[in-house]
Amino acid sequence: MVKERLRRTVMYAAGNNPGLLQNAAIYGADSVIFDVEDSVAVAEKDSARELVYHALTRLKFSCEIGVRINHISTPWGYDDLEYLLPAKPDYIRLPKGESGDEIKNIDAIITKAEAEHGFEAGSIKLMVSIESPKGLRNAYEIASASPRMIAIAIGGEDFAAAIKTEKTRGNSFTGGRELFVARSMIVFAAREAGIQAIDSVFSDLRDEETLINEVMLVKELGFDGKSCINPRQIDIIHKVFTPSLKEVEYAQRVLTVFEDALARNSGVITLDGKMIDMPMVIRAERVLANACAAGIYRKEGT
Numbered sequence: 001m002v003k004e005r006l007r008r009t010v011m012y013a014a015g016n017n018p019g020l021l022q023n024a025a026i027y028g029a030d031s032v033i034f035d036v037e038d039s040v041a042v043a044e045k046d047s048a049r050e051l052v053y054h055a056l057t058r059l060k061f062s063c064e065i066g067v068r069i070n071h072i073s074t075p076w077g078y079d080d081l082e083y084l085l086p087a088k089p090d091y092i093r094l095p096k097g098e099s100g101d102e103i104k105n106i107d108a109i110i111t112k113a114e115a116e117h118g119f120e121a122g123s124i125k126l127m128v129s130i131e132s133p134k135g136l137r138n139a140y141e142i143a144s145a146s147p148r149m150i151a152i153a154i155g156g157e158d159f160a161a162a163i164k165t166e167k168t169r170g171n172s173f174t175g176g177r178e179l180f181v182a183r184s185m186i187v188f189a190a191r192e193a194g195i196q197a198i199d200s201v202f203s204d205l206r207d208e209e210t211l212i213n214e215v216m217l218v219k220e221l222g223f224d225g226k227s228c229i230n231p232r233q234i235d236i237i238h239k240v241f242t243p244s245l246k247e248v249e250y251a252q253r254v255l256t257v258f259e260d261a262l263a264r265n266s267g268v269i270t271l272d273g274k275m276i277d278m279p280m281v282i283r284a285e286r287v288l289a290n291a292c293a294a295g296i297y298r299k300e301g302t
């Protein structure tokens with residue numbers, strides 16, 4: 001079974017806050033992003049870049065660490081790359097991605113930096129946030145623009161602003177209507193490109209009920225994980241994205257009965273009155289791969 005890299009949570013830590021940078025990895029997020037974009041005011045861009053550089057080069061972290069740079073069309077984007085690539089983050093998260101050419105451009109800069117600093121070629125990955133209608137239109141082009149691409153994400157706050165609306169709340173049927181199409185298109189683009197899809201942050205730390213509804217919705221839409229802003233959100237998101245024991249047991253039963261069917265030269269069988277054929281098998285394998293990555297399941301003999 002392929003052990004997938006889990007990215008159920010991708011937590012932002014503001015790059016100008018040394019306390020957050022130092023502790024961000026201890027709370028159990030699957031991935032952490034040191035941010036020098038929107039959480040850092042213009043007056044603090046240089047000092048944040050320096051703090052992030054020092055954190056990456058001097059501290060040890062127990063999870064994957066990415067850096068969200070400013071977009072390359074801003075006065076800081078190229079300097080962020082020049083200053084921070086030598087610190088070898090696990091990945092660069094480009095915000096407000098709009099075209100495949102931008103990604104190719106950044107890919108070339110990373111390739112050069114890897115060679116200059118003796119890093120393994122291809123070791124620094126890319127994750128891109130889609131935050132505008134233009135980015136959404138080019139989502140597949142972006143997702144497939146470089147072999148470094150590990151995920152595309154939706155930046156829901158900026159996307160809602162770009163389409164001139166507000167983020168709505170409600171249950172998993174009524175909340176998030178404004179992002180419904182964009183979220184699905186991002187999942188489709190990610191799947192076509194064979195990379196992960198990461199949902200946006202939920203900004204109200206007091207409203208756990210809506211957070212749970214939103215995570216359930218995006219899991220159902222096909223996302224692999226969700227960006228977040230605070231350690232309190234991690235367990236809530238992990239609980240939804242980690243298969244339950246009941247789901248693991250059912251997935252195992254699906255695979256077992258399907259093997260029996262194949263042994264009898266049949267591609268279809270019933271389990272508890274439900275038809276089981278190849279799509280159900282693919283979904284069961286995915287449940288077990290996620291459970292395996294989360295450390296709650298081990299296939300016999302592995």
Ligand SMILES: CC(C)(COP(=O)(O)OP(=O)(O)OC[C@H]1O[C@@H](n2cnc3c(N)ncnc32)[C@H](O)[C@@H]1OP(=O)(O)O)[C@@H](O)C(=O)NCCC(=O)NCCSC(=O)C[C@@](O)(CC(=O)O)C(=O)O
Pocket residue numbers: 011012013014019020021023024035038039095129131153154155156157158159199200201227229230231232
């Ligand atoms: C919101 C708040 C100020 C609340 O702070 P508070 O201190 O009141 O929180 P508390 O719960 O009291 O903290 C308890 C303990 O955890 C520590 N702690 C808290 N947060 C931590 C953390 N993130 N990392 C490590 N440690 C943390 C804290 O230091 C304390 O430690 P200690 O004192 O030792 O007990 C804080 O969380 C925070 O700054 N979050 C990150 C905000 C940020 O980066 N925004 C930009 C990214 S979104 C965006 O840009 C939109 C987007 O682009 C997104 C997309 O693209 O997806 C789009 O368009 O949608």
Ligand SMILES: [Mg+2]
Pocket residue numbers: 038095131155157158
């Ligand atoms: Mg944003």
